Amino acid sequence: MEFERPDFSLAAAEIFVAVMALVVMVTGTFLRRISRELGYALAQITVIGAAFITVFSVNEPTVRYTFGTMYVSDWLGQVLKLFIYLSVFASLLYGRLYLIERRLEKAEYYVLMLLSMLGAMILVSANNLLVLYLGLEMMTLALYALVAFDRDNGLRSEAAIKYFVLGAISSGLLLYGMSMIYGATGSLDLGTVAQAVYLGAGDEMVLKFGVAFLVAGIAFKFGVVPFHMWVPDVYHGAATPVTLLIASAPKLAGVALALRLLVGGFFGLAETWQPMLMLLAVASIVLGNLAAIVQNNIKRMLAYSGISHMGFVLLGLLAGVTDGSHQLAFNAYSSALFYAVSYALMSLASFGMVLLLARTGFEAEHIDDFKGLNRRSPWFAAMMLFVMFSMAGIPFFLGFFAKFAVLEAVVAAGHTWLAVLAVIMSVIGAYYYLRVVKVMYFDEPTDRTVLIASSETRVLLSANALTLAVAGLMPQGLMSICAYAILTSF
């Protein structure tokens, strides 16, 4: 048997991040005195470096495989990776002051951040069930540790245990599903699996059960109803910079997981998994929006709102196949990707605002902590207003076009009732976003502390929120990138 040398250049970004994570760990151990500043600097250099590598490898539009066919380099992977870098970058930058104030700024923190990013990168580029699983576990294990990082804090430890136990169950489900698929098709390679499914090879019953387990595993990672129990507790319990990361990067990786498995691997069984997604989507949109109304803690509110947003992503995914029309399928999947990317941008900005308001001994977790922000800082009140209206799906903000694209796909697929349900729940959802705007603008401040933030944070956070408005005025660019990623990758 001939051993073919893999093309390492396609995985250059992953290799770079892996090496750098180790470098941060080693320097953190041996250069204790400067390890904190160094760790931060090295982590940011890693993220930026990885972004450069990914951007420069993008000019090859076709799909290329390496390590046999285990690893794929395509537009979908690259687009998602760039947004994952952005999430990690923002989490590091927005969270820096928060960590310093709480004495959490240790080299290990950055190592874990980089490892979870590496896991997400492997996940989005995997073309093999085992590699997929490997990436997923790497990402989530690092995240469990990050949630528990502030180990003297009971809330954090509790959240970490919940996250770990439920995450482990979901990984188990996913692995169980994968084993069934391997049993039915005799392969772990997604291309071969897709072929087998298409040709109707393998025991159909086993395959369908396998798909059901995969969907359950994906739903856990998305945090959609009824697999959502961990979401509010983990969002609430984790330190805010970690919440910010959990709310963005794993969701993007989850979209890759869903697209690669369900669309890439099981397109032939779409009629089996679409109704499952429909159930999950409806339950998430309804429950997420209703439960968010009664939250007083903004992190919990954003957690429930995240559940409903992920429901919208599922709406896009399930609207794919109706009568074998490729145009419809392509529209639907690009709308789901577009929604996920838009949500990640909004989510970064929203938790960025929570971090901006937090200071030593004060978490700014309650919605009431935003009271009278318009008096304290009109600029950042306006930025938060952008984020909230964007999340509520009001034009001219990006969130509106995200909803628009998904609803268009849903209506085109003939599920008009689903679109009607989704918009009715959006009106209910608008209430809790409006409430935040209300406390910022209509109430008098109870706390007149001047906001403390580094100028980088101010600039990036403003840019982040303004992007929502600018991309809302001109959504074509981001839409085309997502559409192109879907078009070339499947």
Added chain:
Amino acid sequence: MAGIPLLSLAIWIPILGGLLVLAVGGNDRNAPLARVTSLFAAALGFAVTLPLWFEFDASTSALQFVEIRDWIPRYAVHYHLGVDGISMPFVLLNSFVTLIVVVAGWEVIQERVAQYMAAFLIMSGIINGIFSAMDAVLFYVFFEASLIPLYLIIGIWGGPNRVYAAIKFFLYTLAGSLLMLVALLYLFYASNGSFEILDWHRLPLGMGAQQLLFLAFLVAFAVKVPMWPVHTWLPDAHVEAPTGGSVVLAAIALKLGAYGFLRFSLPIAPDASMGFQGLIVGLSLIAVVYIGFVALVQEDMKKLVAYSSIAHMGFVTLGFFVFNRLGMEGAIVQMISHGFVSGAMFLCIGVLYDRMHSRRIADYGGVVNVMPKFAAFFLLFAMANSGLPATSGFVGEFMVALAAVKTNFWIGFFAATTLILGAAYSLWMYKRVVFGPVANDRVAALDDIGAREFWMLAVLAFFVLLLGVYPAPLLDVMHASVDELLRHVAAGKLH
């Protein structure tokens, strides 16, 4: 004037002006500068709409001042602007009212001046966008975006119960418009990928589809108009809003729903519109008669005018759904006239409120003794509100009542009760507030209106009288477009 994108200017000058006001007057120390900048922006915004009137070709129903550019090619969405005889007067009315509102808030608003002025300017640009958008997505984007400034205006500068009113206003109107979004997406799908409103006018649709579309549009527009029974947000919003907010709500925002009927419901679902005629006429008559009685018993002046607005808007929807030229043109004239009259009524109440900080009718009495100039203006507007001949209020009401009688005597009969009810609630309120002996010491201490208030009301009075005695120019502008619309509705889509 060819080549100058007048409509774009009408939209973007106020919006950019609003942002500029925020930039220069972010701090209340710079309030004078913020005021001057916003006056300048509003005046410029109004000035660029004037050529729309003078250069308008009234002989055609085709769109004029058209601008079309790609916006979101992925969904074939265009930045497509244009006005016809129906929408053009509203662009002018809106830009004019914005100017008035800026003047009205000049001294009254002392807190967060720049934000206040900027909200109105941005709102004005957005509303010009609604009236001139000919692409459904562009329309929808403007339609929903208009909620944000008004939400902030009511919530920040409103009365004691402002938070409740602001949220109620927002959620009510959002609920309506999101259903419309589904209808728009359905039409996009049915027309094989077009968001052009004019394409949809020509799109053949079955009766079932038309009925569903009509109902989806009805929810959106009925909430905005507002029609009975989804009108309950309006009195709350009006009462709690600052004077400027009430003026914009009454003069402009209520017209958006009615305009939506003309642009979407009637031409896209003509057969369903015919089919639902009974429903709309019934709801309109309830608004006219029942809400007229409700207005009669109000103790709060703003609430009274708010209910009278609902009754007047009932007249407008009635005029649309009798399907003849007289009724439709009467309804449009009524919309324009109501813009001036109700705006002026709220300004008058604002004048009193600024001095007394009370809107309760019972707190007033004998105002004429201390504010004669004001009393004269107030009388004129109260008369116009009740539809006295020679004021603009009469023209529209008379045309619609006449058209209604032509259709069915009893519809006309009930519609005509507005002339009695309107006179009753407007003049009775006027009597209690203005006439009689001076009610208390606070009324005795009132100052008459100053120069700023005088000219503001005088300009409105001029238009109310002009439109009342010589409405022909306005009617001439709309003949061609209204005829075309009626012909289109009569032809239907079911063959």
